Amino acid sequence: xxxxxxxxxxxxxxxxxxxxxxxxxxxxxxxxxxxxxxxxxxxxxxxxxxxxxxxxxxxxxxxxxxxxxxxxxxxxxxxxxxxxxxxxxxxxxxxxxxxxxxxxxxxxxxxxxxxxxxxxxxxxxxxxxxxxxxxxxxxxxxxxxxxxxxxxxxxxxxxxxxxxxxxxxxxxxxxxxxxxxxxxxxx
Amino acid sequence: xxxxxxxxxxxxxxxxxxxxxxxxxxxxxxxxxxxxxxxxxxxxxxxxxxxxxxxxxxxxxxxxxxxxxxxxxxxxxxxxxxxxxxxxxxxxxxxxxxxxxxxxxxxxxxxxxxxxxxxxxxxxxxxxxxxxxxxx
Numbered sequence: 472x473x474x475x476x477x478x479x480x481x482x483x484x485x486x487x488x489x490x491x492x493x494x495x496x497x498x499x500x501x502x503x504x505x506x507x508x509x510x511x512x513x514x515x516x517x518x519x520x521x522x523x524x525x526x527x528x529x530x531x532x533x534x535x536x537x538x539x540x541x542x543x544x545x546x547x548x549x550x551x552x553x554x555x556x557x558x559x560x561x562x563x564x565x566x567x568x569x570x571x572x573x574x575x576x577x578x579x580x581x582x583x584x585x586x587x588x589x590x591x592x593x594x595x596x597x598x599x600x601x602x603x604x605x606x607x608x609x610x611x612x613x614x615x616x617x618x619x620x621x622x623x624x625x626x627x628x629x630x631x632x633x634x635x636x637x638x639x640x641x642x643x644x645x646x647x648x649x650x651x652x653x654x655x656x657x658x
Numbered sequence: 659x660x661x662x663x664x665x666x667x668x669x670x671x672x673x674x675x676x677x678x679x680x681x682x683x684x685x686x687x688x689x690x691x692x693x694x695x696x697x698x699x700x701x702x703x704x705x706x707x708x709x710x711x712x713x714x715x716x717x718x719x720x721x722x723x724x725x726x727x728x729x730x731x732x733x734x735x736x737x738x739x740x741x742x743x744x745x746x747x748x749x750x751x752x753x754x755x756x757x758x759x760x761x762x763x764x765x766x767x768x769x770x771x772x773x774x775x776x777x778x779x780x781x782x783x784x785x786x787x788x789x790x791x792x793x794x
Contacts, residue, residue: 502736502740502742503736503740524748524774526777526779526780538779539777539779541774541775541777541784543722543774544775544784546690549686550688550689550690551687553690567776568778
């Protein structure tokens with residue numbers, strides 16, 4: 472009898488705990504994450520592409536952030552440039568994804584306000600079958616129930632073994648500026 | 659007489675250059691793919707499509723960047739022009755189409771769009787530049 476009571480008590484406690492932790496939002500997701508990269512040189516045609524269908528996930532318990540962009544989802548103004556980018560430079564048939572896995576340092580989601588705070592992020596960018604460590608600051612703020620993140624960092628094509636032919640080298644910047652804009656909604 | 663010969667050569671050269679630059683220009687600045695005009699490669703359900711990608715990586719090449727038609731139930735209407743079908747496929751509608759008001763959770767839907775690839779973070783297939791074919 473006592474045993475049964477204990478079992479019921481235990482079941483009740485675990486249910487309460489389960490419901491409680493289940494309600495606490497831990498994961499924030501953006502399914503339409505915005506990523507822009509630009510490698511334009513002055514006087515030459517704009518080398519810029521944008522995607523609005525990348526994925527970003529933030530776990531506010533572990534402060535881990537993961538993002539994935541399908542390379543074919545990047546749109547250029549010039550369709551021929553887009554084709555060359557996919558076929559000759561980034562080889563999107565072989566390497567369809569660009570990924571980022573990292574961690575927000577000294578981040579506490581409960582302390583977020585509507586005024587942006589600068590958060591350091593440490594992680595790895597994977598692209599074209601290569602990986603590179605990235606350390607940058609993100610501007611993070613709370614907008615209603617969502618967490619908004621904005622940031623920019625620079626990478627070089629050779630970091631990812633992407634070769635730019637001599638013929639077009641002068642038209643493409645040595646450093647590529649990557650801008651991100653995530654609007655993460657609690658799930 | 660010699661003068662006239664030079665003029666003819668110059669004239670012919672001019673015509674050739676004009677044509678060449680016209681073709682160069684139309685090659686370099688040709689329009690983006692048009693989903694409406696392009697032929698559909700395959701018609702399948704959202705679940706079928708997701709299974710193909712999730713099961714074998716081999717099928718990855720067969721649909722990525724291809725124009726396909728997908729049907730299923732709307733499981734979620736996200737912000738902007740994005741819906742999720744059967745929790746398996748994310749559809750991003752073409753920017754120029756205005757249809758969001760008619761898309762309701764639970765509707766049967768059929769869309770045509772470009773398959774972008776498989777997102778293994780969310781385990782969904784992404785389709786963009788989509789146009790609505792059926793919605794009921």
